[in-house]
Amino acid sequence: MPELPELNPVIHGKLRLALLSLLMGVEAAEFTWLREKTGATDGNLGAQLMKLEEAGYVAVEKRFVQRKPQTLYCMTEEGCMALAEYVAALKELLGETVIGNR
Amino acid sequence: MSAEKIKVELTERLELIESMIAEGRRSTTRWGWTIVLWGVAFYVAIAWSLGLFGGPIWWQHYMAWPVTMVGAWLLTVILAKRMSQRNETPVTTVKRAIISIWTAMGIAMFALLLPLGLSGRSDQQVAIAVVTGLLGMANAASGLLLKWKAQFACAVAWWLAGMWSLFGTETQSVIAFLVGTFICQIVFGIYAMICESRERRRGAANA
Numbered sequence: 001m002p003e004l005p006e007l008n009p010v011i012h013g014k015l016r017l018a019l020l021s022l023l024m025g026v027e028a029a030e031f032t033w034l035r036e037k038t039g040a041t042d043g044n045l046g047a048q049l050m051k052l053e054e055a056g057y058v059a060v061e062k063r064f065v066q067r068k069p070q071t072l073y074c075m076t077e078e079g080c081m082a083l084a085e086y087v088a089a090l091k092e093l094l095g096e097t098v099i100g101n102r
Numbered sequence: 103m104s105a106e107k108i109k110v111e112l113t114e115r116l117e118l119i120e121s122m123i124a125e126g127r128r129s130t131t132r133w134g135w136t137i138v139l140w141g142v143a144f145y146v147a148i149a150w151s152l153g154l155f156g157g158p159i160w161w162q163h164y165m166a167w168p169v170t171m172v173g174a175w176l177l178t179v180i181l182a183k184r185m186s187q188r189n190e191t192p193v194t195t196v197k198r199a200i201i202s203i204w205t206a207m208g209i210a211m212f213a214l215l216l217p218l219g220l221s222g223r224s225d226q227q228v229a230i231a232v233v234t235g236l237l238g239m240a241n242a243a244s245g246l247l248l249k250w251k252a253q254f255a256c257a258v259a260w261w262l263a264g265m266w267s268l269f270g271t272e273t274q275s276v277i278a279f280l281v282g283t284f285i286c287q288i289v290f291g292i293y294a295m296i297c298e299s300r301e302r303r304r305g306a307a308n309a
Binding site for chain 1: 108109112113115116118119120121122123124125126187191192193194195198
């Protein structure tokens, strides 16, 4: 039976997976919105988003709205593809575990 | 790791993906208040144009609708900006589509009604039919997009009000518009606000 490490390790982390999934449903989202939805701390969230950015799965736009800094995140095409591949791999693995249990 | 443990973990991951995508797509934008605000603006404009606020005749005839509508538009923009800054809602395709539909309707209304009024080629019944037709179109498009039957019902109500306005007398056309505004703006707007508040409470409980 295939082991867990075969899944994309960048996406497999729970918070990173939650972030990519959240961004899949929107065009762009602010850091504060992502923090509210995931319940993560600023430091952890920033670190995980940076990992996703380094992998090319997330794009960042920094801007000022009424003199207040605002950081917008959106999913890249690579990110979409990676998540789709991850879901396909998950389903495949789940199928195998079900068969393996029989 | 046992096969059973792996299965549980993988299932958890799949559930996490599904719930987070749904969370992101769930429109957290509040629209209900804008519907009520425009309903109130329609009533103010009608009351003003019928002379209930007094003032010279030209003031009632030529200023009531343009001033009220521009005022309502400005108020909508200012309040929407303030709310979006406070709530930091994400940009979704549905949100952008809804804003596009209502912006296009607003522009179409100004582009049609202003020349109709200034050229004198229209009477009150035709003007009401144009307004209700466009409101019906925007409500129908939004209702279909959001798969919201109540909003589509509002579209039908607006179209019926438009037909009533064209086939009835001048007084009946005003009544049709007043009834349409009450049902589709005030009642539906309050209902939308209640639905949004319920949705937010559910969202907060799930967070």
